[in-house]
Amino acid sequence: MKNNKLNKNNYSTADYFNIRAPRYANSIKTFPFARSLDLIPYCFAIKDLGTNLNFLDAFCGPGFISSSLSNLNHKFVLADVSDEMIKSSSTNHESFVVKNDFENLLNKYGKGYFNIIVSHGGFHHAVSLVNNKIDNNKTIEKHRNIISNLSKLLSKDGILIIADIPNDNYIEDYLLSDKHYSLSQFKDIVSSKSLQLISDSLKISLDKAYSLIQFQNIIKSKVPNQNPHPVPRYYFDEYIAKRTKYGHIAMYPDFIDIKSQFEKYGIKNIGLFNYHSPWIFESNNAAGWFFKEKFSIDRPTLPNENSELDYMMYEIINQYLGVNNYNDFSFVNWGVTYSIFKKYE
Ligand SMILES: C[S@@+](CC[C@H](N)C(=O)[O-])C[C@H]1O[C@@H](n2cnc3c(N)ncnc32)[C@H](O)[C@@H]1O
Numbered sequence: 001m002k003n004n005k006l007n008k009n010n011y012s013t014a015d016y017f018n019i020r021a022p023r024y025a026n027s028i029k030t031f032p033f034a035r036s037l038d039l040i041p042y043c044f045a046i047k048d049l050g051t052n053l054n055f056l057d058a059f060c061g062p063g064f065i066s067s068s069l070s071n072l073n074h075k076f077v078l079a080d081v082s083d084e085m086i087k088s089s090s091t092n093h094e095s096f097v098v099k100n101d102f103e104n105l106l107n108k109y110g111k112g113y114f115n116i117i118v119s120h121g122g123f124h125h126a127v128s129l130v131n132n133k134i135d136n137n138k139t140i141e142k143h144r145n146i147i148s149n150l151s152k153l154l155s156k157d158g159i160l161i162i163a164d165i166p167n168d169n170y171i172e173d174y175l176l177s178d179k180h181y182s183l184s185q186f187k188d189i190v191s192s193k194s195l196q197l198i199s200d201s202l203k204i205s206l207d208k209a210y211s212l213i214q215f216q217n218i219i220k221s222k223v224p225n226q227n228p229h230p231v232p233r234y235y236f237d238e239y240i241a242k243r244t245k246y247g248h249i250a251m252y253p254d255f256i257d258i259k260s261q262f263e264k265y266g267i268k269n270i271g272l273f274n275y276h277s278p279w280i281f282e283s284n285n286a287a288g289w290f291f292k293e294k295f296s297i298d299r300p301t302l303p304n305e306n307s308e309l310d311y312m313m314y315e316i317i318n319q320y321l322g323v324n325n326y327n328d329f330s331f332v333n334w335g336v337t338y339s340i341f342k343k344y345e
Contacts, residue, residue, distance in 0.1 A: 011132060013125060016249050017061075017082035020293075025062035025088035027293040032068075034290060036194035037219065037277035038120070038163070039068050041338045043186040044179060044212045045161055045271070046072070046116055053115035058102065058150065059122020063089035066118075071189050074116070079105055081126075101126075101142055102149035112155040119150070120163045121336065123253040139251045144261055151265035151343070160267065160341040163275075165233050167252035171337060173213065175271040180209040201280050201329040216275060223331040225276050227322030231335050235320035240294055255339055266345035273338045278324065278331035287323060287330045288314030 017024075028035075042065070051073045057066035060078035062085055070076070076093035079102070080086050086095045096105055126146055128138035154160050183195045184206040199206045202222050210218070229235075233252060241248040259269045281287040288310035295313070314330075317323060322333040 010129075012081075012129060013127060013249060014081045014083075016246060017080075017125070018084040021062070021082055021084035021088045023293040024085070025090075027290050028062055028064050029090065031281065031286065031290055033191075033194050033197045034279045034281055035064065035068075036190070036197050036280060038279075038334075038336075039065075039190050039194060040186075040198075040215060040277070041163070041212060041273060041275055041340075042069060042118065042161060043189050044177075044181065045159055045338075045340050047179075047181065047186065047189060049116065049159065054109075054113055054155075056105075056114040056117040056153065057093075058098075058117055058119045059126070060089065060095075061085045061121075063091045063093070065120045066093060067091045068191070068194065069189055071187070071191065077109070077114075101145035102153070103145075106149050106152055109153060111152050112158075114153050115155050115158045117150055117154055117158065117160040118163070119161070121165070123162060123164045123258070124250045127249060127251050129249070134249070134251055136251065140257075143253060143258070147258065147261045148265070151262060151267055154267065154343045156343055156345065158343045160262075160343070162253075162255075162258060162339045162341075163336045164255075165231055165236075165250075165252050166274075166337045167254050171255055171272055171274060173273050175212060175273060175340075177270065178211050180211050180214075182207050182209045185209070197280060201327060201331075203327060212273065216273075216277070219277055223278055223324040223326050225278070225322060225333045225335065227333050229320075230276060230333065232321060232333075235317070236294075239316065239320045244295060255337055258339060262341050265343075267341045267343045269339060270342050271338070271340035273340075274335070275338050276333070276335040279334050281330040281332065282328075284314040284318075284323065284325070284330045285310040287317060287332050288312065291317050291332075 053074045055074040055076045057078045060080045063078050066076045066078055078093050078095040079098050081098045083097045128135045128142050183199055236248040285307055291313050317332055324331040
């Protein structure tokens with residue numbers, strides 16, 4: 001889509017993300033390691049599953065999750081409703097434009113094709129728009145259709161991970177596995193640069209083994225999230241949605257409902273984890289620059305370096321999300337919930 005305006009009376013989420021795509025991709029390309037901590041729960045969940053597996057990055061955007069996990073010797077398929085998001089991906093993995101809640105992907109690859117499926121930040125954007133407004137009931141139905149299709153695409157013994165902003169934050173963490181890993185044991189999954197950045201910025205040993213809960217407790221002790229609104233929803237609802245032309249097109253998923261929907265397909269929840277990990281930047285201005293993308297959907301150009309604007313955006317994210325300065329790094333509070341599933345039948 002060349003036009004950078006959503007001038008239709010009835011635009012779709014694909015139209016919205018087609019416009020957002022170049023800026024979204026540009027932020028990730030400029031700071032490819034800022035979201036390194038997001039990768040740790042995936043490492044815990046998919047390490048030791050074997051090699052040459054079929055891996056679906058559902059709701060891939062520009063492919064941050066699959067490209068960050070590319071050290072794995074798997075076949076990756078990127079899937080998204082927005083062809084511009086896929087085009088802006090820097091990976092040369094197979095890609096697919098999703099239609100009808102992943103039904104066309106199921107038709108192409110068939111039941112049980114994927115051994116690993118991940119969805120990072122996708123569900124809350126998978127909404128049904130009627131006259132440019134979110135229809136809640138249709139969106140719930142949409143989430144259920146997506147769950148049904150992803151369930152069919154998952155192989156027996158396959159692992160599926162949903163990471164998203166929850167509609168509530170009351171969920172108690174539980175993980176059936178208490179595996180312990182050191183950061184350096186993840187070198188076969190993510191780049192050494194990511195691991196080194198985590199180690200340097202948070203002063204975590206590369207070689208000491210931790211469980212996922214212990215790992216999160218270290219993060220919490222060094223960069224505690226003291227914001228009264230500990231999930232990014234507040235920032236999106238109270239800041240972005242009110243000040244950008246198209247709002248923030250989102251309906252946050254109910255993780256308890258997601259869990260019970262997957263159970264219908266013989267898929268059990270083996271971990272549910274409020275992972276309050278921040279994003280890492282080398283300065284407050286760099287963090288501000290990154291977040292300009294979320295504010296700039298209807299701006300004509302990509303966000304440029306402009307230290308005054310970057311600082312202003314830093315102040316805003318500090319107010320709405322919270323930023324910790326630790327060890328000369330800037331940690332922006334984030335926090336999504338990870339729900340890990342396994343298909344037993
Ligand atoms: C916030 S982005 C997340 C991208 C990526 N997973 C990441 O972690 O950077 C959400 C993505 O979901 C896609 N999306 C929204 N609704 C969708 C749907 N119904 N089916 C497939 N993809 C959808 C959007 O196009 C967008 O690329």
